[in-house]
Amino acid sequence: MGSVVVEDADTDTVYVAVGRNAEKTQQLLHWAVNNLSGKNVCLLHIHQPHALNSLSDRNLSVYEPKDLPIQAFQEQGNQMVDELLDQYILTLVPAGVRACKLLIEMDDIEKGIAKAIAQHNIRWLVVGAAADEYNMGKLAKQDLDKANFVREQALLSCNIWFICKGNLICTRYLVYCTSVLVNIFGAGYDMDGWAAKKQHIHSIWLYSKHTSDIETRPALLAVNSNTEAKQSEKTKSESIPDALKYLDSDDMKEIQSISSHRSLNSKWSFNNVMDRSKLADLMFHEDEAFESQCSKEIKGRKEVEEQLARTNQEVQKIKNEQDEILEELQMIKDQNSVLMNQISESQCTESEFEEKIISAVDLLISFREKRDRIRIEHANAVREVQVLRKFDEADTSFSYQVEFPSFSFVEINEATHDFDPSWKIGEGRYGSVYKGLLRNMHVAIKMLPSYGCQSLSEFQHQVEVLSRVRHPNLLTLIGSCADSRSLVYEYLNNGSLENHLARKEKNPLPWQIRISIATNICSALIFLHSSEPCTIHGNLKPSKVLLDANYVAKLSDLGIPSLVRQSFDSADASTICNNPNERLAYVDPEYFVTGKFTPESDVYSFGVILLQLLTGRPLVGLVRDMKCALEKENLKAVLDFSAGEWPLYQTEQLAYLALRCCDKSWLNRPDLVSEIWSVLEPFKATCIDTSPYFISKKLHRVPSHFVCPIVQEVMEDPYIAADGFTYEAEAIRGWLNSGHDTSPMTNLKLDHLDLVPNYALHNAILEWQQQQ
Numbered sequence: 058m059g060s061v062v063v064e065d066a067d068t069d070t071v072y073v074a075v076g077r078n079a080e081k082t083q084q085l086l087h088w089a090v091n092n093l094s095g096k097n098v099c100l101l102h103i104h105q106p107h108a109l110n111s112l113s114d115r116n117l118s119v120y121e122p123k124d125l126p127i128q129a130f131q132e133q134g135n136q137m138v139d140e141l142l143d144q145y146i147l148t149l150v151p152a153g154v155r156a157c158k159l160l161i162e163m164d165d166i167e168k169g170i171a172k173a174i175a176q177h178n179i180r181w182l183v184v185g186a187a188a189d190e191y192n193m194g195k196l197a198k199q200d201l202d203k204a205n206f207v208r209e210q211a212l213l214s215c216n217i218w219f220i221c222k223g224n225l226i227c228t229r230y231l232v233y234c235t236s237v238l239v240n241i242f243g244a245g246y247d248m249d250g251w252a253a254k255k256q257h258i259h260s261i262w263l264y265s266k267h268t269s270d271i272e273t274r275p276a277l278l279a280v281n282s283n284t285e286a287k288q289s290e291k292t293k294s295e296s297i298p299d300a301l302k303y304l305d306s307d308d309m310k311e312i313q314s315i316s317s318h319r320s321l322n323s324k325w326s327f328n329n330v331m332d333r334s335k336l337a338d339l340m341f342h343e344d345e346a347f348e349s350q351c352s353k354e355i356k357g358r359k360e361v362e363e364q365l366a367r368t369n370q371e372v373q374k375i376k377n378e379q380d381e382i383l384e385e386l387q388m389i390k391d392q393n394s395v396l397m398n399q400i401s402e403s404q405c406t407e408s409e410f411e412e413k414i415i416s417a418v419d420l421l422i423s424f425r426e427k428r429d430r431i432r433i434e435h436a437n438a439v440r441e442v443q444v445l446r447k448f449d450e451a452d453t454s455f456s457y458q459v460e461f462p463s464f465s466f467v468e469i470n471e472a473t474h475d476f477d478p479s480w481k482i483g484e485g486r487y488g489s490v491y492k493g494l495l496r497n498m499h500v501a502i503k504m505l506p507s508y509g510c511q512s513l514s515e516f517q518h519q520v521e522v523l524s525r526v527r528h529p530n531l532l533t534l535i536g537s538c539a540d541s542r543s544l545v546y547e548y549l550n551n552g553s554l555e556n557h558l559a560r561k562e563k564n565p566l567p568w569q570i571r572i573s574i575a576t577n578i579c580s581a582l583i584f585l586h587s588s589e590p591c592t593i594h595g596n597l598k599p600s601k602v603l604l605d606a607n608y609v610a611k612l613s614d615l616g617i618p619s620l621v622r623q624s625f626d627s628a629d630a631s632t633i634c635n636n637p638n639e640r641l642a643y644v645d646p647e648y649f650v651t652g653k654f655t656p657e658s659d660v661y662s663f664g665v666i667l668l669q670l671l672t673g674r675p676l677v678g679l680v681r682d683m684k685c686a687l688e689k690e691n692l693k694a695v696l697d698f699s700a701g702e703w704p705l706y707q708t709e710q711l712a713y714l715a716l717r718c719c720d721k722s723w724l725n726r727p728d729l730v731s732e733i734w735s736v737l738e739p740f741k742a743t744c745i746d747t748s749p750y751f752i753s754k755k756l757h758r759v760p761s762h763f764v765c766p767i768v769q770e771v772m773e774d775p776y777i778a779a780d781g782f783t784y785e786a787e788a789i790r791g792w793l794n795s796g797h798d799t800s801p802m803t804n805l806k807l808d809h810l811d812l813v814p815n816y817a818l819h820n821a822i823l824e825w826q827q828q829q
């Protein structure tokens with residue numbers, strides 16, 4: 058007869074170990090159904106094939122149900138056992154319990170039970186007291202191998218109820234792993250040691266800590282000691298203490314009572330150990346402890362779960378914070394790289410600025426040096442002018458008529474070939490200009506309008522005043538003709554700047570010449586403005602800038618308005634002027650508000666001329682275009698490259714200066730000396746260094762009027778003789794002292810033998826020499 062495997066065995070199944078005694082079986086089943094309701098029931102029977110015969114001989118009554126004949130049982134053998142179990146099952150039907158059965162064939166009942174527990178993972182087992190007496194007692198008496206076997210199998214753990222006559226007399230049986238046992242028995246004990254010791258004890262309470270066992274609680278391992286009754290109480294009590302620590306005092310008494318009772322009666326019966334009420338109480342207390350333990354466990358578990366949930370939340374929160382911090386860190390890294398780029402760019406810019414500052418400081422130092430030099434020169438010039446004035450005043454009565462030649466109308470007429478139109482070189486608001494040959498001199502004769510002229514005395518006085526204003530960059534007034542109200546000027550054969558800018562000349566002016574012209578104009582204005590009284594040109598424009606053979610610029614028409622009636626000036630100006638709008642472009646805007654010219658008015662006109670020199674552009678939109686180009690740092694867009702390759706840095710400085718000159722408010726315009734001249738003068742020096750060969754040749758060529766007609770050398774002390782020509786003082790004096798009373802140039806008789814110093818020419822020669 059083989060073992061029957063119970064299908065679907067699980068932890069909800071209560072196994073009831075049944076024997077052949079129907080009455081005891083009924084008591085067991087009755088107890089199980091009443092006390093373990095809700096669980097499945099499985100009948101466990103350990104079938105002893107070889108014991109049947111002996112038992113039948115010895116004690117048949119044990120196996121003999123009242124309604125089954127022994128003979129039939131013996132004959133039918135295993136089938137009978139099966140039928141017997143079926144009958145047990147049928148008795149459960151009225152209680153609404155369906156049961157199954159499990160047969161284990163084994164001669165040794167306790168081995169059979171242990172095998173069943175192991176093989177079917179039995180968690181709940183109800184056994185009769187007799188079963189306890191047999192199985193547990195014998196189990197405990199096994200040798201070491203058996204104990205090991207029990208230990209190994211018992212790892213599964215099982216709860217066992219011991220029932221005697223329908224009453225629970227002892228509760229659960231639960232076995233644990235080795236480590237737990239060591240904890241119970243203390244160090245030095247192991248399972249094998251325990252197996253040896255336990256032979257001397259009756260029952261042991263163990264504490265369950267099996268981690269996979271949800272219902273952790275105290276359990277009773279009832280071990281039926283094989284110790285004989287004759288063993289002394291002292292021996293029994295010595296073997297118990299460690300295990301008994303886990304019992305309360307009542308339990309201890311009960312167990313000791315059981316033990317002592319058993320010692321008197323080797324056939325242990327629960328009926329003899331404790332009465333039912335005590336067992337019930339004990340069970341009640343254990344259940345209470347169990348439930349309280351459970352609730353504590355559940356509570357503890359909940360707390361742990363809550364703690365775990367909180368910890369998870371905190372972990373999640375920390376993770377989120379970490380993510381945020383990582384994002385911020387990334388942002389900071391990005392910002393850091395941007396800042397690093399900006400820093401490197403700033404450093405580049407800083408170094409550029411530093412270089413610019415260094416060069417600007419150098420430039421400033423050189424400007425200051427030059428300014429100081431100019432100031433010294435200016436102071437010397439002022440002193441010289443004062444000396445000359447004194448000298449002039451002392452000599453006025455004597456030299457007036459001689460110093461400033463007066464020409465007759467006949468001479469003027471002859472010089473202009475009867476005012477031949479082909480000899481006319483220009484016409485403006487203040488009359489026509491003729492080229493003429495007067496006393497062997499090439500001259501320009503300006504015929505003032507007779508209807509606009511002042512009285513003769515006024516005219517002569519004004520002319521006399523104008524004739525004294527002399528400067529290398531002012532057109533020299535050679536003489537006048539009072540009869541025809543005409544002024545005789547030196548003739549400059551390179552015409553006006555207006556013609557050059559308008560490209561009426563063959564070749565465009567090189568930028569070096571343009572800078573030189575600007576410097577000449579600036580020089581003339583500084584001279585005029587620093588004169589006593591301050592002289593204002595008031596009509597500065599390119600047509601008033603005339604160029605000599607060396608392209609030295611000279612301002613013309615100084616003081617002309619003072620020779621013409623004011624009514625004429627204001628009334629007829631627009632009618633005579635070729636292009637009134639163009640003329641107005643050079644006029645200081647402040648003039649239209651105040652009606653007066655100031656030195657800054659000349660600065661304004663100079664600024665416009667400067668812009669024209671740089672760009673060669675027409676007047677319309679000139680200031681706006683230059684501003685725009687400078688703002689866009691694209692000066693090249695407006696520069697006149699027909700003048701050659703401008704040096705950009707200096708040219709840019711000049712352009713900024715020109716724009717400031719053209720500011721509508723005179724207060725914002727630059728100072729001629731400290732600001733304009735200090736830029737122009739060093740620039741001009743550069744021009745001479747870099748000027749083309751033909752230009753420098755021209756510039757270095759000796760002007761013919763610097764050369765004395767007698768000795769053919771540049772004059773150091775030029776004097777004007779009565780014939781109007783200028784000679785070296787020593788040479789003309791030698792001519793006259795040798796008995797001559799005629800002109801060395803014309804051979805005509807001289808009106809007188811007086812000589813007048815030609816300061817204008819002297820200054821011009823000096824400046825020319827400085828430029829070499």
Ligand SMILES: Nc1ncnc2c1ncn2[C@@H]1O[C@H](COP(=O)(O)OP(=O)(O)OP(=O)(O)O)[C@@H](O)[C@H]1O
Nearest residue numbers: 482483484485486487490501546547548549553600
């Ligand atoms: N000394 C000179 N040498 C050579 N050319 C001269 C001389 N003086 C005048 N001219 C020529 O005559 C032109 C006419 O000059 P002028 O000063 O009479 O009139 P404008 O300047 O054109 O106009 P406005 O006098 O009405 O302002 C000059 O642009 C110049 O070309």
